[in-house]
Amino acid sequence: MNKVMRLASESRVVLFSNSSCCLCYTVKILFEDIGVTLTVHEIDQDPEGREIERALIRLGYNAPVPMIFIGGKLLRSTNEVMSLHLSGGLIPLMRPYQALY
DSSP states (O other), X not given: OHHHHHHHHHSSEEEEEOTTOHHHHHHHHHHHHTXXXXXXXXXXXXXXXXXXXXXXXXXXXXXXXXXXXXTTEEEXXXXXXXXXXXXXXXXXXXXXXXXOO
16 A cells, blocks of 8 residues: 555656556546646556555455546546546646646
8 A cells, every 4th residue: 555655646646557448548548638647557567566456446446447646645436537527627626737838
């Protein structure tokens, strides 16, 4: 759990992902489209991936990925991210994290 929390707080917006997960890919594209640079940790490519996966599951979700942390705090599930986006709440929430063009 310590590694997950350390990685989650090392960058402003962090995504724990699996390189073959279509939901993870969707989240990456969504954040890219709204101008937010993600730090992505592909847990299936990390030697400690199984430990990270177990730690993410202990946070309370059946599926460990995608998990999004903003400012070191868990944003929750893909459903929450998509609901925020569809309701117009994601972009204002992400404004401090958007890249300047």
